[in-house]
Amino acid sequence: MSYLVLARKYRPQKFDTVIDQDHITRTLSNAIASDRMAHAILFTGPRGTGKTTVARILAKSMNCSKGPTAEPCDGCQSCREITTGRAVDVFEIDGASNNSVDQVRELRDNVKYMPAHSLYKIYIIDEVHMLSTPAFNALLKTLEEPPAHVMFIFATTEPHKIPVTILSRCQRHDFKRIRLKSITSHMRALCRLEGLEISDESLTLIAREAGGSMRDALSLLDQVMACSSSDAPDREVMDLLGVIDRETIFNFSGALLDGDSRVVLQILDDLHDHGHDLKRFYFDLVEHFRNLVVVKLSRQADRLVDLPTHEIQRIRDQVAPVSAAHLNQLFDLLFREEPVIKFSSQTKIALEMASFRLLQARPALSIETLINQLDALRNDLTRTTEGISAPPVNKQDPPASASLSNLSETDSDSFGAEAAPPDNPIAAPVSGPGNLKSAWAKIKSIISADYPSLAANLIKCQLRQFDENRLVIEVTGNGFNLSMIQKSKNLEIIRRVCKEVFGKVMEIDVHASAESTVDTVKKKEDNQIKSEALSHPLVAEALDIFDGKLMDVRILKEDDA
Numbered sequence: 001m002s003y004l005v006l007a008r009k010y011r012p013q014k015f016d017t018v019i020d021q022d023h024i025t026r027t028l029s030n031a032i033a034s035d036r037m038a039h040a041i042l043f044t045g046p047r048g049t050g051k052t053t054v055a056r057i058l059a060k061s062m063n064c065s066k067g068p069t070a071e072p073c074d075g076c077q078s079c080r081e082i083t084t085g086r087a088v089d090v091f092e093i094d095g096a097s098n099n100s101v102d103q104v105r106e107l108r109d110n111v112k113y114m115p116a117h118s119l120y121k122i123y124i125i126d127e128v129h130m131l132s133t134p135a136f137n138a139l140l141k142t143l144e145e146p147p148a149h150v151m152f153i154f155a156t157t158e159p160h161k162i163p164v165t166i167l168s169r170c171q172r173h174d175f176k177r178i179r180l181k182s183i184t185s186h187m188r189a190l191c192r193l194e195g196l197e198i199s200d201e202s203l204t205l206i207a208r209e210a211g212g213s214m215r216d217a218l219s220l221l222d223q224v225m226a227c228s229s230s231d232a233p234d235r236e237v238m239d240l241l242g243v244i245d246r247e248t249i250f251n252f253s254g255a256l257l258d259g260d261s262r263v264v265l266q267i268l269d270d271l272h273d274h275g276h277d278l279k280r281f282y283f284d285l286v287e288h289f290r291n292l293v294v295v296k297l298s299r300q301a302d303r304l305v306d307l308p309t310h311e312i313q314r315i316r317d318q319v320a321p322v323s324a325a326h327l328n329q330l331f332d333l334l335f336r337e338e339p340v341i342k343f344s345s346q347t348k349i350a351l352e353m354a355s356f357r358l359l360q361a362r363p364a365l366s367i368e369t370l371i372n373q374l375d376a377l378r379n380d381l382t383r384t385t386e387g388i389s390a391p392p393v394n395k396q397d398p399p400a401s402a403s404l405s406n407l408s409e410t411d412s413d414s415f416g417a418e419a420a421p422p423d424n425p426i427a428a429p430v431s432g433p434g435n436l437k438s439a440w441a442k443i444k445s446i447i448s449a450d451y452p453s454l455a456a457n458l459i460k461c462q463l464r465q466f467d468e469n470r471l472v473i474e475v476t477g478n479g480f481n482l483s484m485i486q487k488s489k490n491l492e493i494i495r496r497v498c499k500e501v502f503g504k505v506m507e508i509d510v511h512a513s514a515e516s517t518v519d520t521v522k523k524k525e526d527n528q529i530k531s532e533a534l535s536h537p538l539v540a541e542a543l544d545i546f547d548g549k550l551m552d553v554r555i556l557k558e559d560d561a
Contacts, residue, residue, distance in 0.1 A: 006218040006225075010190055011053055013074055013083060018050050018057070019186055019214060020178045025054065027173065029070035032061055037068070038171035040143055040152040042128075044159040045175025048213030051155040052092075054175075055124045056082055058153060059090045063118040078118050089118040095127040095156075101134040108142045111150045120151050128154040129161035136163050143169045177212025180204065180306045186214065187221055197231035198224065202238075204308055209241055244271065244281055249288050250314065256330065256358050257322055264355050268348065278347040282354075286338060289331040291315055296324045326363040333358055382448045439463060439501070446497045454493060457484045470507040471498060482512050 012018045015025035024043075031037045041058070043051040060083070062068050065076035072079050081087035093107075107123065115121040125131075131139075143152060143166065154170060156162065184200065184207045191198055206224070210217035220241060224232050227240055238245055248267060255263035271281055295301040296319045301312055319327060337354040344350035440463035448455040460481060464472045473494075475482045484490060491508055498506040 005222050006190060006194075007215045007222075010193075010218075012050070013057065013060075014072065015054075015057055015061075015070060018054060020182045021050050021054065021175055024173045024175065028054070028058055028061075032068050032070045035068075037062070037151075039146050039150070040170045041154070042159070042162075042167070042170040042172045043153070043155045043175060044172065045157070046177055046212060047157055048210070048215030048217075049175040049178055050214065051175055052124070052126060055153045055155060056090075059087070059122045059124065062120050062122065062151060063087075063089060063115075068119070087118075089115040089120070090122045090124065092124045092126065095125050096130040099131045099135055101132060101138050104131070104135040104138045108138060111142060111147060114149055119149070121149055122151045122153065124153045124155070126155045127157070129156045129158045133163070136166055140165055140169070178214050179212075180207050180308075183207040183210060183212075183214060183217045184308075187217060190218075190221070194225060195230065196225055196228070198228075198237070199234055200308075202232060202234050205234075205237060205241070205243060205246075209243060242277070244276055244284065246311070249284055250318065252285065253288055253292065254318060256355070257318070257326075259359055261356075261359050264359065265352065268351060268355070272348050278351050279341060282334075282338070282341045282351060286331075286334050289327070289334055292319050293324070293327050293331050295319060296322070296327055323363055326361075329361055329363075330358055333361060379449060382445055439466065442501050443494070443497055446500065447493065451493055454485075454490050457481045457490075461485070466506070469504075470509060472509045472511075474511065474513045476513045479512075482510070485510050 015029055018025050028037075043055060045051060057072070060072040060074070060079050061070055063078040063082070064072040065078065066073050074080070074083065078087065078089070082090050085092070111121065111123075113121075146152065152170075154162075159167070159172070184203045187203050187206065188200070191203075202224075206220045207217055209220055224237055224240060228236065248271070252264065252267050255261075255267070268278070271278060291305045291307065292315055294304050295312060295315045298304055301316075302309070305312055305315075307315075334354070337357070341347065341350050341354065443463070444455060444458055447458065460476045462474050462476065464474045466472065473485070475485060485494075491510070494508050495506065498508070
C-alpha cells in the first residue's frame with residue numbers, strides 16, 4: 001500500500017521537531033553532548049505523545065556515523081535504516097506479544113554479539129509493562145550490567161505495572177499530554193502541505209477529541225481528509241466525528257444558569273432525536289462547568305483552561321453575572337450525578353432528572369453573608385423573646401428621673417433604655433415581681449449581645465431581688481453554671497452591665513437555689529449508697545456463685561418498698 005497516514009508520513013526525525021516535549025529532548029541532547037547517556041531509558045506517558053518517535057530519534061543519534069550526536073545527519077546508512085524501520089542493529093520489540101521468559105532469554109543470549117555496522121545494538125521494547133514477571137526477572141542482570149555496545153529503551157503507558165527492580169535500573173522520562181494549541185497549530189501546517197482547506201474551529205474540535213494525543217488527532221484528520229477532497233465544512237466535520245457543537249454546550253449551560261427549563265428540555269430532545277451520545281454530552285458538560293468555575297475563580301485561566309482564546313472570553317462573559325458559590329454548587333451536583341448517568345440504561349431520562357435538580361438549585365450564599373445574617377437574626381430574636389422592645393415615647397410616659405417604684409406592673413414589663421437610660425440612676429429600691437422581670441430582661445439582653453457565652457449560663461438563673469445597692473441572682477441550673485457565673489471576670493461583666501442599666505455600682509450576690517442544693521446533696525447520698533452496695537461482700541459472693549455481671553444499681557424509695 002503506497003499511502004502513508006499522516007502520523008507516519010510526518011513523523012518527527014529530529015529532537016527539535018518533536019512537539020511539546022522540550023523537557024525530554026533537551027535532557028537527551030545534553031546527555032549525548034556530554035557523553036552521559038544512560039544504558040537503560042524508560043519513556044512513560046499517555047498514548048500518542050511521542051515515546052516511540054523519540055526512541056527512534058535517540059537510536060539515530062547514538063548510531064549516526066557522525067555521532068553520537070544530538071543532530072543525526074539522516075543521510076548515513078544507520079540513519080536511513082532506522083528511519084525506514086530496516087535497521088539490523090535496532091530491534092523494535094512489542095512487549096505485548098513477546099512477553100514470555102523464553103523470548104527474553106533469547107534476547108539476553110543475543111546481546112553479547114557486537115552490532116553489525118553501528119556503534120550500538122539498541123533494543124526498543126514498546127509496552128514493556130506487558131512482560132511477565134519471570135520475563136522481567138530474566139532481564140534484571142542484563143539490564144543492570146549490559147555489554148558496552150548495548151542500549152535498552154523502554155516505552156509504556158502504565159509505569160506502575162513495572163517492577164521496582166526494573167524501574168531502579170532505568171533513567172525515567174515522563175511525557176506530557178500535548179496542548180490543544182500545539183495540536184491545532186501542527187494540524188494547520190499539515191493541512192497547508194496537503195492542500196486541505198479547513199477552519200480553525202474544526203481543527204480545534206479535532207484537537208479536543210484527541211485528548212492530548214497527537215497520533216489520535218492525525219488519525220481523525222486523516223478521516224476528514226478521506227471524506228473531503230479539498231475543503232471540509234464545519235458541519236461536515238462535526239457529523240463525521242459524531243461530536244456535539246460547542247454552541248450547544250454553551251446554550252445548555254446558559255439555560256441552566258438562567259433557570260430556563262424549556263430550553264434545557266428542548267436541547268436534550270434534539271440531541272436524542274439526532275442520535276448523539278447523551279453520556280458523552282454529559283461528560284462534556286461536566287468539563288465545561290469545570291472550566292466555568294476555573295475562569296470565574298482564577299486570574300490565570302489561559303494557563304489552566306486548555307481552550308482557544310475566543311472560547312475563554314465567551315466563558316468569562318457567561319459567568320460574569322453568576323456568583324462563584326452558585327457555579328461551584330452546580331458543578332458539585334453535576335459531578336455527583338455522573339455515576340447515575342454513566343450506568344443508567346435510560347440515559348435521556350436520567351439526564352433530564354439531573355437537569356431538574358440543577359434547575360431547582362438556588363444560588364448559594366457566601367459564608368460571610370450567612371454569618372452576618374445569622375448575627376442579625378440572633379440579635380432580633382434576643383430583643384423580641386426577652387421582651388425588651390420599648391414602645392415609642394409619648395406624653396403619657398413617666399419622666400426619665402422617676403423611680404421604678406412609681407411605675408405600675410404593666411409599665412415595668414416594657415422596661416427599656418428609653419424608660420431608664422444608663423445615665424439616670426435608680427433612686428429607690430424595687431421589689432415588685434414586674435420590676436424584677438423587666439430589670440432582669442434588660443440585663444440579660446445586654447449580656448446576650450456582647451457576651452453570648454456568659455448569657456448561656458444565665459438562661460436558668462433568676463433575679464430574686466434587688467434594692468439600691470444589691471442584686472441577688474439565684475442559679476437554678478447545675479453546679480457548672482454556678483461556678484461559671486461566680487468567676488471574677490464574669491461577675492465584673494455583670495457589675496458593668498448593672499451599672500449601665502441602673503447608673504451606679506451594684507453589689508452582686510450569686511447563690512444556688514435551695515432546690516438545686518437539695519438535688520446535689522441527694523445525688524451525693526445516692527452515689528455513696530451505690531458505692532457501699534457495690535463493695536458489699538454479699539454482692540461480690542452472689543456474683544461469684546452465679547458467675548453473673550452487675551448491670552445496674554437502683555435505690556428503692558419508700559413507695560416502691
